[in-house]
Amino acid sequence: MTSIRLTQDVRAAGNASRARTSGAPGRRGIGRAALALILPFFVLFTLVTILPIVYSLYLSLFREKQNGLYGAGGTTQVFVGLANFVQVLSDPQYVNGYLNIVVYVLIYVPVLMVGAMAVALFLDSAVARLKRTLQFSLFVPHLVPGIVASLLWLYLYIPQISPFAKALRSVGVEGNILTPGGVFPSIANIGIWAGLGYNMVIFYAALQAIPRELIEAARIDGAGGFRVAISVKVPLIRGSVGLAMLFSAVGALQVFTEPLILHQYSPGLVSSGWSPNLYAYTQAFGGGHNYPLAACASLVLAVFSALLSFLVTRFAKPWSSR
Template sequence: MVPFFVLFAAATVAPVAYAGCMSLYEKRASGLGFGGAERAFAGIGNYTKALTDPAFLHSFGNIAVYCAIYIPVMIGGALALALCVDSALARAKRFFQIAYFLPHAVPAIIASLIWLYLYTPGLSPVTDALQGLGLHWDFLGSDETLLSIVNISAWQWIGYNMIIFYAALQAVPRETLEAARVDGAGELRTALRIKIPMISSTVVLTLLFTCVGAVQLFDSPKIVQLRADGMSEEWSPTMFIYNAAFKGYDYGLAAAASLLLALVAGALSFVVTKLGNRWRQS
């Protein structure tokens, strides 16, 4: 276990400790602005600055709405696909497993660029086809941007989570499923009353990973923001942190915001785990 703890300390503990140290300092100009900037102790000043920044707070609101749409779509879609592939009526199961998983093999940046091309009017065959049918949908409009980002994330992750659910379904005792069929249960009832309850642990674990990943969303909104005029450069908390560090060069604020984001992710993980355990016990 020593190699694991060495890597964990070097790749996780040390960066977090360094970020905590950075968050307590800020750069202050001296000599009426002519003496350069010096590092000064700020205490909790950076945390206060982040918590009172409207852009930072608004970014959490955007992520909350994103999670409310994305998580049910992703978990529900992945679970539905897994149940369909696991069904006794399904054919070519291996083909569909590979086909559904392929989008996840595409790097997030590349996937976002592909979808940005498909969202751009005048370039996208999708928008041209919709206009040919007399329909108008602005994928990059201020009201549609959120759904466009949800679509990118769902397209990339549904297949991955489908494989996880399908693997869990393979562990369900076949004798139990055969007994349900003998008792007259159809595929839908077997799925709802037997399969899903028996893989509840996997569903809760996947939900936990999905929630933690959702609050750290960065790639797709960062790429979509390049074309969406009504979308802020600080749309998500990670985008706010990126701008604070690499555009505003305020590393203390970026470190404080990062730790606050980690705290939110930890609290969300705790809540999801508690609710998931109650669902499994019931």
């Protein structure tokens, strides 16, 4: 996600500098400055993205064979071509991981977008008081590391120890979200809790940039606060919404921490391959010792992520141009 954001920033910066420098006398000097500015990015990008992908591609073509019952005779790497890709794509657990993601995205993205937009509009409207406090308290969850957030929420989910469940029980309601039907909401909820403030800040900043005279004009034309929000403000910040949706959807494809923590609590509820990322993790580090298979699973996921980014950017074109 970060790399995508960086790429776009770089592209934008590149466009800007090209536009500004065309025909200018100091062109070469500025070009060199631009190169110096973007070089660190490309060095890091090569080291932490391109090289690992190349190495994964190499890994994915081999299988480790062991000699003897316990491999005491050592192991050898055998070239197997695309056999690992065939294995990963025919593993029902891996394929099912994508279906889980689809359901997850359908819950997570709309709720996140609508929620963040609603709060941003509320903050932007004149009625809101304590703007700073509200903004800050909604943004704080974004600063909490994902693993901590997941543990926190797990504690609140477990019916026997959750203070929520205790409160509900005191009024005679027996609640338990850690059931097969509650898995998607409970995972999406953690992501929404963490992401709402972040997206709200993006939307709020965009809303603040709307020329005030447009809103005044709408008011003079007789539009109420709600009408202004829906018909004027939201369409004007559709660029930010498109971008936020892209980031959220791609982020959702890589969901990992929340299912990992819930898996550790109850492997039956959330399996060791619940999401494609968790599948790859389990294969490599969770006891599978199958690095080639993990490489395949990751590469397929990378292709899907790229594809999804492309489609969403394409689809969101009218939204992203303001």
